[in-house]
Amino acid sequence: MKKEITFILNQEEVKAEVQPEWTLLYFLREVLGLTGTKEGCGYGECGACTVIVDGKAINSCLYPILEVEGKSVTTIEGIISRDGELHDLQKSFIEHGAVQCGFCTPGMIMSAKALIDEKEKPTVDEIRHTIAGNLCRCTGYVKIIDAIKSVVDRR
């Protein structure tokens, strides 16, 4: 049984027919073709699917699509400015060597973004804590933490 939902996705209104059992991740990737959000586990343990819903970072693989009704969702595709300029976090990840295979990267950046949107000057401990739910097998996290910290420091 399809249902209609309306929500804001990357600053644009979306109206769509959805199946109630879909997750937000499924909808983004399979229906809208927004494949920047990754699936690393599908059950809330890796953070690769992190997107921001009403200012909070969530695991979209566990998030029922019906729950986005009336909310605002931001994905990795939505943080670039309209003229194509990268978000500070994206630039910083590139400059600091925080990306290797890159599979964790969109989720990492979205977790970090939710943190720095909420807090002007998070501490390194807060940064680590925030991304503790985002697994990365390649980088050892050091350069990811540095990349986020440098955005915070430049504020």
Place this chain on the structure above:
Amino acid sequence: MDNFPVVGQRIPKRDAPQKVTGSAIYIQDLKIPGMLYGKILYSKYPHARILAIDTSRAEQLPGVKAVITGYNIPPFKFGFFKDNPPLKSGKVLSMRDEVAAVAATSPEIAEEALEMIQVEYEELPGIFDPIQAMQEGAPILHEGLKSNVLKLPWRLICGDVDTAKKESHCIVEDTFSTQWVTHCCLGTSGCVASFDINNNLTMYSNTQIPYLAQRDYIDALNVFGIKNRKVRVIQCIIGGGFGSKLDTYAYEYIAILLALKTRKPVKVLFTREEEFIATSPRQSTITKISHGCTKEGKLLFREMEMILDNGAYTSWGATTPSVMMMPISSLYKVPNVKYIAKCVYTNNTYSQAMRGYGNPQATFAIESSLDQLAEKMGMDSYELRLINANEPGEITPQNFKVTSCGMKECIEEVAKRIDWKGKRGKDKGRGVGMASLIHVGGGARVYKSDGCGTIIKIDDYGKVDVFTGASEIGQGSETVIAQIVAEVLGVNVEDVNVINNDTDVCPWDVGVHASRTTFVAGNSALGAAKKIKEQILEIASKSIGEAPEHLDIQKGLIFSTKDKEKNTPLGKVLRNAHYSTGGKMLMAEYFYDPANENFDKDFKGNLSVSYAYGTHGVEVEVDRDTGRVTILKYIAAHDVGRAINPMMLEGQIYGGGLMGIGYALSENMNFREGRLMNPNFLDYKMLTAKDVPPVEPVIVETNDKDGPFGAKGIGEPGLVPTAPAIANAIYDAVGIRIKDLPITPEKILKALKEKEKRGQSGEEGK
């Protein structure tokens, strides 16, 4: 050492922009029109006879396009021993054995269809412990074999260990063991198999070995009745490798079979649980080791006997003893060496390559044992290491010719930065430890070739295309190659485009393994760049009016080194070359195959053109109440020859280091009777951002004479000495030696209790 404008600089990774924006296409993201989804049914038992398979209900399900089993596919086996059919018939030997597969219009339908397949089994007694599997009367897993011990001749004898034992002033002996661990690539495994109308196959793949995989697929197609067709391998962006993609797997052949049967592209993509269960990890080992030395602490011999759990089928895991021989014969100077290893079939998963390729297991035993030897000698283990450290110019017992070697610098750097003298043996509850490594740093001749090809062309505007055989698996090979080419050609690194993911387009390479890519692909790119530069200068010499040997290129400008006013832009020279009568196209190719050697029948020979060294030092605190180990400081010193890109190099050290710390302290595939009990990230303890200790990478540059701009490999070394360095530090802190990885709080508490019972007498060096 010289400074260069591009080489040695912290150039951001070339593919980072597409990765940070989510536009990089991984296998997960790939869709081809008409594509079907394949799913695999695995065995219910670790060892059983298949009595019957009924797929009729599954076939009826709307959306199902094909169901295959081991009973309706051509007989084909893959793997190092060709002992593994993509779908099993007769017997299953492990829980990951593939029994049936479905192609359907959606993954959900395929999944549903799997549930409708009825398989009747007769359970057989399983064997899960390699020692039991070796015992007489143990059930033989593979029919037709006489023993579960693989017929592999892993035996290395250098010098005379028996005599050395008699001459030794001090001898230690002990047994160490390591666990199964897995790669945990964040992007799971997958592929899409697609045939064209003429039966040519395109495989969209995650492989680390596109050209060897191509051959594997061609072999399979021949058996499947598709002869003399073309196979093209295209790699998507790869979500992590670490050795996991060094072999072809059943799922790839299943995708091919399903695509053949349905005449549609078929995608097989692993779930996370499948990734844990059905990819092939680093195997567990049991090692008996003995070391002896002179009164002065000079090593006289090293003797090791090892048992490796091969699991149910044979992939590259069974060949890791050949690489273990490297630290065993050549980590520190040790004149007499004996090593025997047995790989044993069990009903567990089966082992494959993982970062380090056996080296972490061997080095754990060696470096733990050396600390025991030092203690028994009453020596500082740092001194013992320095006395025996490898040196440039040395020829090791296995006939490795050591060229550049910064091992002593690494040991000294670590001692200085960790405050060895100030801290070792001092603090109760806190301690320091160290361990070193040797690894191949100049390729490794494990196949008949260790080569890599490069093609370079330059367009009308001075933009460079580099076609390389070397795959990018996140490590940054693309960027290193671009830097090398930009440096030689005197162009901006942004103007160098690297194409590396298509066997139809790119030249040949043996694959991303053995930390060989910077060295081998780097040298190949260097050779091609030099060749094309010669051609450019030759042409430019006419228009500039200067002999080629007095011309150079910088920032895209060709100029006379005698008179910089005489110059012309690179693009202009190229346009002239194209647009003149009797014109010329600029293109160069180069195949680099290092002058390293295959082992001879006694496993001796100069495996690599150069060797990478390193030492890790760690300070830990051990909580006696909880058994928890906290790493207070971690120094990772690596002799890398030269850092082509220090930023990416540090990334390898940080990433390898943390993977190594996980290996030491938390990661463990918990098999119970062949069944993996923790196939998820919650129970398999990969480290998170909260667990990162203060790590300090130290880059030691020894400018290797054969390396591209002096560089050696660094892909694997970062995790090799981690576990023994930590184990040694724990011993220094609380006087207990954990000989069985991972070093969990439970093991520490148990050992502390036992130590209390025994009283304060030292435990080391029986």
